[in-house]
Amino acid sequence: xxxxxxxxxTAPDIKxxxxxxxxxxxxxxxxxxxxxxxxxxxxxxQDINVSIEGGARVEIKGVQNLRLIGEIVxxxxxRQSKLIELKSELNKSDAKVEHEIKDLAAIFGATTxxxxxxxxxxxxxxxxxxxxxxxxxxxxxxxxFGTELADFAIKFGAGLMHTDELPAYGITTEExxxxxxxxxxxxxxxxxxxxxxxxxxxxALKAVLMRAEAAIHEVPKETRRALPNGSSAYMRPLPGxxxxxxxxxxxxxxxxxxxxxxxxxxxxxxxxHRKERYKAKFGLNNELADKISRNSNFALFERIMESxxxxxxxxxxxxxxxxxxxxxxxxxxxxxxxxxxFMDVFKQLSANTFGKEAVADxxxxxxxxPELSIxxxxxxxxxxxxxxxxxxxxxxxVNSKKDFIREKGERAVGPLMGVAMKELRGKVDGELINRLLxxxxxxxxxxx
Numbered sequence: 001x002x003x004x005x006x007x008x009x010t011a012p013d014i015k016x017x018x019x020x021x022x023x024x025x026x027x028x029x030x031x032x033x034x035x036x037x038x039x040x041x042x043x044x045x046q047d048i049n050v051s052i053e054g055g056a057r058v059e060i061k062g063v064q065n066l067r068l069i070g071e072i073v074x075x076x077x078x079r080q081s082k083l084i085e086l087k088s089e090l091n092k093s094d095a096k097v098e099h100e101i102k103d104l105a106a107i108f109g110a111t112t113x114x115x116x117x118x119x120x121x122x123x124x125x126x127x128x129x130x131x132x133x134x135x136x137x138x139x140x141x142x143x144x145f146g147t148e149l150a151d152f153a154i155k156f157g158a159g160l161m162h163t164d165e166l167p168a169y170g171i172t173t174e175e176x177x178x179x180x181x182x183x184x185x186x187x188x189x190x191x192x193x194x195x196x197x198x199x200x201x202x203x204a205l206k207a208v209l210m211r212a213e214a215a216i217h218e219v220p221k222e223t224r225r226a227l228p229n230g231s232s233a234y235m236r237p238l239p240g241x242x243x244x245x246x247x248x249x250x251x252x253x254x255x256x257x258x259x260x261x262x263x264x265x266x267x268x269x270x271x272x273h274r275k276e277r278y279k280a281k282f283g284l285n286n287e288l289a290d291k292i293s294r295n296s297n298f299a300l301f302e303r304i305m306e307s308x309x310x311x312x313x314x315x316x317x318x319x320x321x322x323x324x325x326x327x328x329x330x331x332x333x334x335x336x337x338x339x340x341x342f343m344d345v346f347k348q349l350s351a352n353t354f355g356k357e358a359v360a361d362x363x364x365x366x367x368x369x370p371e372l373s374i375x376x377x378x379x380x381x382x383x384x385x386x387x388x389x390x391x392x393x394x395x396x397x398v399n400s401k402k403d404f405i406r407e408k409g410e411r412a413v414g415p416l417m418g419v420a421m422k423e424l425r426g427k428v429d430g431e432l433i434n435r436l437l438x439x440x441x442x443x444x445x446x447x448x
Contacts, residue, residue, distance in 0.1 A: 103123075
């Protein structure tokens with residue numbers, strides 16, 4: 001049993017490379033919003049159909065990286081544009097393709113070429129009239145027209161060499177001159193050879209002849225495979241209408257209006273809608289709202305905020321996203337941290353059991369000791385302190401700085417905050433410390 005394939009097709013109304021990438025991103029966003037599709041390279045693939053005026057529809061298959069879509073479209077537009085120019089040049093030079101394949105083994109009887117020796121000395125060739133220099137024309141980065149012809153030959157297990165690049169591969173100048181004499185080739189012609197047994201060589205060269213002939217008349221319709229640099233390589237001819245037949249082994253499924261209505265009424269919230277809701281409801285900025293709306297922990301974020309709405313939403317978002325990423329970068333296993341751990345840590349924070357600065361430290365401690373509860377971790381770290389102890393410490397700090405307070409007035413709160421946080425960081429929230437300091441500083445100033 002295989003994995004079912006769901007195919008989504010767009011109408012032919014995408015006009016630019018950037019628009020193609022945006023459409024793919026939007027489709028991906030909608031699919032991921034359902035929560036029912038796998039993520040990761042290879043789980044979703046894009047097939048891109050590109051055509052330009054004077055060119056042809058070309059399908060580029062297997063695009064896995066969304067970031068490559070724009071480059072692939074632009075590269076195919078360039079390829080077809082150059083093929084159109086090439087067609088014009090070939091017609092101006094009265095180029096011709098002679099469908100004659102010659103056995104050239106006699107020329108290479110004493111060759112030192114390892115390529116030819118590996119093939120047992122079997123060499124066959126063709127002559128493309130008026131094609132001199134054409135095979136070196138670059139169509140895409142790192143790919144020339146000769147590479148396109150080689151794509152056809154390699155389908156039959158045969159490598160391709162031609163006089164535009166020879167002498168090379170151990171083939172000498174004298175052997176190249178003999179090749180040209182055999183075909184009575186002029187300086188305007190290009191001789192193409194393959195080193196392979198007769199059957200493979202014949203099939204490979206017939207395919208090359210067919211592609212060279214097409215270059216004189218048209219940009220061929222074909223299916224190509226995407227390459228990592230944004231270019232593409234030939235796969236097979238583009239299938240025609242004859243292949244578009246109904247599936248005979250699977251009965252058709254009737255899509256009724258009632259079913260469609262139920263689906264429309266229960267569509268999942270998209271990332272974009274969720275982001276806008278988070279901005280309005282929790283006061284998140286665009287970056288944080290976008291980050292948590294696309295994160296798999298978005299439902300946990302909502303549960304935390306519904307249960308402990310007084311904790312800062314920004315802190316919850318950063319904890320569920322950036323903090324976990326930082327843990328993994330440090331080599332810490334985050335899998336032991338459960339939803340309950342996150343709920344409990346914010347429950348304790350909401351109760352002012354410790355300061356928000358300690359959230360990451362507590363979770364890191366529990367990740368290493370997942371059998372502990374959050375409450376136990378707080379005790380073991382030594383973060384728990386009651387309000388009485390905190391007030392006593394603040395009182396001590398303020399009383400020791402009375403002269404400083406009288407000199408600076410209410411501006412003394414800032415420097416005293418630094419002293420208090422040094423003693424209490426992680427044990428109590430900074431806002432509580434600030435409130436207690438303001439109250440006690442005002443009392444000293446009022447009492448003179």
